[in-house]
Amino acid sequence: MAEWFKKGTLGTLLDEAAERWGPREALYYAGQRWSFAQLQAEVNLAARAFVRLGIQPGDKVSLWMPNRPEWLYCFFALAKVGAVTVPINTRFRTNDLEYVVRQSDSTTLITVDRSGPVDYLGMVREVCPEIKWGNPNDLRPARFPELKRVLVLGDSPYPGTHRWDEAMAAGEAAPQEEVERRHQRVGPDETVVIMYTSGTTGFPKGVMHCHNVQRTVMDLASRMGVTSRDVILMYLPLFHCFGLYMGPLMSVISGARMVLTTLFDPGEALRLIQQERATILHGFDTHFHALTTHPDCEKAHRSSLRIGILAAGMASSEPAARRAQKLLCPTLSAWGMTEVGVGAALSFLDSPEDDRCLTSGYPLPGYEFKVFDPATGAVVPPRSMGELWVRGYGLMQGYYKKPEETARIIDPEGWLHTGDVVTMREDGVIRFLGRYKDLLKVGGENVDPVEVERLLLNHPAIDQVQVVGVPDLRLSEVPCACVVPKAGQQVANEELAALCRGKLASFKIPRHTLIMEEFPMTSSGKVQRFRLREMAVEKLGLLEAVRARTG
Numbered sequence: 001m002a003e004w005f006k007k008g009t010l011g012t013l014l015d016e017a018a019e020r021w022g023p024r025e026a027l028y029y030a031g032q033r034w035s036f037a038q039l040q041a042e043v044n045l046a047a048r049a050f051v052r053l054g055i056q057p058g059d060k061v062s063l064w065m066p067n068r069p070e071w072l073y074c075f076f077a078l079a080k081v082g083a084v085t086v087p088i089n090t091r092f093r094t095n096d097l098e099y100v101v102r103q104s105d106s107t108t109l110i111t112v113d114r115s116g117p118v119d120y121l122g123m124v125r126e127v128c129p130e131i132k133w134g135n136p137n138d139l140r141p142a143r144f145p146e147l148k149r150v151l152v153l154g155d156s157p158y159p160g161t162h163r164w165d166e167a168m169a170a171g172e173a174a175p176q177e178e179v180e181r182r183h184q185r186v187g188p189d190e191t192v193v194i195m196y197t198s199g200t201t202g203f204p205k206g207v208m209h210c211h212n213v214q215r216t217v218m219d220l221a222s223r224m225g226v227t228s229r230d231v232i233l234m235y236l237p238l239f240h241c242f243g244l245y246m247g248p249l250m251s252v253i254s255g256a257r258m259v260l261t262t263l264f265d266p267g268e269a270l271r272l273i274q275q276e277r278a279t280i281l282h283g284f285d286t287h288f289h290a291l292t293t294h295p296d297c298e299k300a301h302r303s304s305l306r307i308g309i310l311a312a313g314m315a316s317s318e319p320a321a322r323r324a325q326k327l328l329c330p331t332l333s334a335w336g337m338t339e340v341g342v343g344a345a346l347s348f349l350d351s352p353e354d355d356r357c358l359t360s361g362y363p364l365p366g367y368e369f370k371v372f373d374p375a376t377g378a379v380v381p382p383r384s385m386g387e388l389w390v391r392g393y394g395l396m397q398g399y400y401k402k403p404e405e406t407a408r409i410i411d412p413e414g415w416l417h418t419g420d421v422v423t424m425r426e427d428g429v430i431r432f433l434g435r436y437k438d439l440l441k442v443g444g445e446n447v448d449p450v451e452v453e454r455l456l457l458n459h460p461a462i463d464q465v466q467v468v469g470v471p472d473l474r475l476s477e478v479p480c481a482c483v484v485p486k487a488g489q490q491v492a493n494e495e496l497a498a499l500c501r502g503k504l505a506s507f508k509i510p511r512h513t514l515i516m517e518e519f520p521m522t523s524s525g526k527v528q529r530f531r532l533r534e535m536a537v538e539k540l541g542l543l544e545a546v547r548a549r550t551g
Contacts, residue, residue: 007188009211010249011080014040017252021228026251028276029069029260036252039072046070046077047179049171053149053162054137055108057082057182060146060194062106063239064088064097066115066262070153070164071238072248074110079211080179082186086194086206087239090118091522096204098127100196102144104206104400109147113154115262121152121161131160188212194400195241195338206400207338216341216394217249219364223346224307224332226280228255231304233278235264235287236525245342246282246309256280264525266290270300277304281328284525285310285317288331289464292323305329307349311336313360313422313432319457321357335360335432339409339416341394345369345430360422360432367392370415371424374436385448387436388422389415421448438529440469442478442507449479452500452508456481459499461489466519468533470512471542480536481510484518491515512540 017026018040026036034042055061061083063074078085086104088097101109113121125131130141131150138148139160153164188211196204220226232250236243251258259276261268264283269291272278281291288310291297310331312321324331333356336343345361363369370379371386380386391414398406410416421433433450440447449467456465464484469477485491493513500509520531537543 005215007212008214009079009183009186009188010192010214011076011183011186013214013249013252014043014076014080017255021255024228024255025257027069027072027258027260030262032069034069036255042069042073043076043080044176044179045168045171046073047080047171047183048174048176049167050077050081050083051178051182052170052174053108053151053167055081055083057185058190059083059108060086060104060106061108061110062086062088062101062104064090064092064109064111064120065153066090066112067234067238067243067260068112068153068262069260075238075244075248079192080186081182082190084191084194086196087244089196089204089239089522090115090237094123094127097123098143100204100206101127101147104194104196105146106144107146107148108151109149110151111153113152113156113158121154121158124150131158134160136160136162186211191397193244195239197338205402205405208397208400209341210397212393213245213341214249214253215366216343216364217245217253219366220246220343220346221250221254223348223364224280224309225349226250226254226256230254230256230279230306231276232256232258233261233269233272233276233281234258235261235269236282241336241338241342242282264290266294267296270294270296270302273305274301279304279306281305281308283308283310285312285320286519286521286525286527288324288328289320292320292327297327302328307332309334309343309346310356311360311432312357313430318357322353325353325357331356333357333359333361335388335420335422335430337418337420339396339418340367340390340392341396344390344392344394347429355429358431359425360430362427362429367394369424369428369430371422371430374417382426383423385421385423385433388418388420388424388430388432390418391415435529438468440467440477440479442469442472442475447479447508452479452481452504452510455500455503456483456496456510459491459496461485461491463487463489464519466527466529466532467510468529468536470533470536470540472511475507478511479508480512480514480540482514482516482519482532482536484516512536514539 018036022037026039027034111120128141150161152161157163191208192211194206234247238244308331312333332347334343335345344367347361368391370389374387419436422430424430452467463486466482467479470480472478483491514536520528
C-alpha cells in the first residue's frame with residue numbers, strides 16, 4: 001500500500017526548491033544574497049568536493065562551526081551523497097568535542113580556524129595533535145581512530161588539514177554524475193543526522209533521525225501558514241534542531257527567504273527585522289525577553305512581523321510571551337524535543353492569547369500524546385500533572401550506539417517516555433511544566449518549582465527567576481530562588497519568604513536567594529538547571545552539606 005505521505009530525501013527537497021523558485025532569493029547573510037539556484041549550485045559543488053575527498057555513504061561527518069552559509073552547503077551536500085551530519089554545539093570545548101567525534105565514529109571533521117575570540121582549530125589540535133605531522137587524508141588519531149581528515153574554513157593553509165577553498169576548487173574536477181548516482185541510492189529511511197542533546201540535564205547523547213523530519217516541518221509550515229512570501233529571521237544555532245528545522249529546512253520546503261545571523265544579538269535582530277522586512281522569528285523566552293526589553297525595540301519598524309514560535313507553558317515564560325504579543329507579533333506556542341524531531345505540538349493561528357502564552361500546543365498530525373502517572377503507569381485525568389508519553393512517525397531511530405538508553409526511553413509499544421511534566425486538557429492541548437528530575441524533594445514532600453516561580457514573579461523587583469533544589473542537612477534539599485532583578489532593583493530572601501508566606505506550604509518557601517546577572521544557558525536558549533544548581537551550591541557555600549549527603 002502506498003504511503004499517504006510521499007517519502008523523499010533532504011537533498012531532493014533542495015533540488016525541488018531550486019526547480020520551483022530558482023531565481024528567487026533564498027538566503028541573506030552578512031550583506032550577501034543567494035537565490036535558490038545559487039544555493040543549489042554551492043551545495044552541488046560541496047558534494048563533488050566531498051566525493052573527491054573520499055567521504056563515503058554512511059560516513060559520519062562532524063560539523064563544528066557557527067551559523068554561516070557553508071553550514072548549509074555541508075548539510076545538504078552530505079545528505080545528497082548519503083553521509084550523516086553530526087552537528088556539534090559551538091559552546092562545546094575540548095572534552096565535549098573529543099567525546100562527540102569519538103562516540104559518533106566520525107570519519108571527517110569540518111570546522112573553522114577561528115570565529116571571534118574562539119580558536120576552534122587550536123582546540124582541535126589539542127585533542128588531535130597528530131594533525132601537526134599526520135597524513136591529511138588518513139589521520140587516524142589515537143583518541144578517535146575512525147577520523148581520517150579535518151577540513152578547515154580559514155584564510156591560511158594548516159599542516160595536516162584540508163583547506164575549504166582548495167577542496168572546493170578540487171571538487172570542480174569531480175563529475176556531477178557521481179553525486180547524482182549517490183543521491184539516487186540514498187533511502188529516505190536512512191539516518192541523515194545525529195544530533196547530540198543540548199545538555200540541559202547532563203552529558204549529551206546522539207539522537208539519530210532519518211529524512212522523515214521533513215514531514216514534521218511541512219506540517220508545521222501548514223499550521224503556521226508559511227509561504228514563499230515569508231522571510232524567516234534565523235538567529236538560533238543550526239546545530240540545534242529548532243534552528244535547523246525551522247530555518248533552512250522550512251525555507252526549502254516553503255520557498256520562504258531566510259535571513260541568517262552568526263549569533264543571537266537582539267540589537268542586530270531588531271535592525272534586520274526592519275531592514276529585511278522579516279515576517280517570522282522563533283525562540284525561547286530568553287530570546288523574546290531580550291528583544292522586547294532592548295532599548296531599540298519600540299524604535300525599530302516591526303510591522304512586517306506576522307508570526308513566530310515561542311515555546312511557552314512554564315510560568316516563568318509568561319511575561320516574555322505577553323510582551324511579545326504587544327511589541328512584536330502573535331506567537332504560537334510549541335512543545336518538542338530532539339528525540340521526537342523538533343516540534344510535535346503547536347498551537348494554531350487563531351488560538352486565543354492565553355493558549356499562546358500559557359500552553360504548549362496541540363499535537364501535529366501523526367503524533368499521539370498521553371499523560372501517565374510514572375509511579376503507576378496509569379493515564380491521569382485531564383488537567384492533572386503527569387509525564388508526557390509520545391508515539392508517532394517522528395520519533396528518533398534511537399541513541400547512537402546506546403541501545404540500553406534507547407530501550408529505557410522508548411517502550412515496547414513505541415511510546416517515548418519524555419520525562420516532561422505536563423497537563424493535558426480535554427481538547428488535547430498540553431502545557432509543559434518542567435522536567436520530572438527538576439521536581440524537588442523537601443523533607444519527603446514533592447515541590448514543583450514552577451508553582452514557586454509563578455508566585456515569585458509577582459514581586460515587583462524580579463525580572464527572571466528559577467527555583468532549584470540545594471542540599472540541606474535536615475531536609476535533604478530545600479528550594480533556592482535564583483533571581484535576576486530588574487535594573488536598579490534589589491531583592492532579599494526575607495522579602496521572598498514574606499511574599500510566599502500564607503500562600504505556599506512552608507516547605508515550598510525558598511530558604512536561599514541567589515542574585516545573578518544572568519542564568520547559564522544552552523546555545524539554543526534554555527536554562528541549564530543542572531549548572532544553575534552547581535552555581536548555587538558553590539556560591540552559597542553548601543559544599544559541606546553536599547559532602548555530608550554523599551558521605
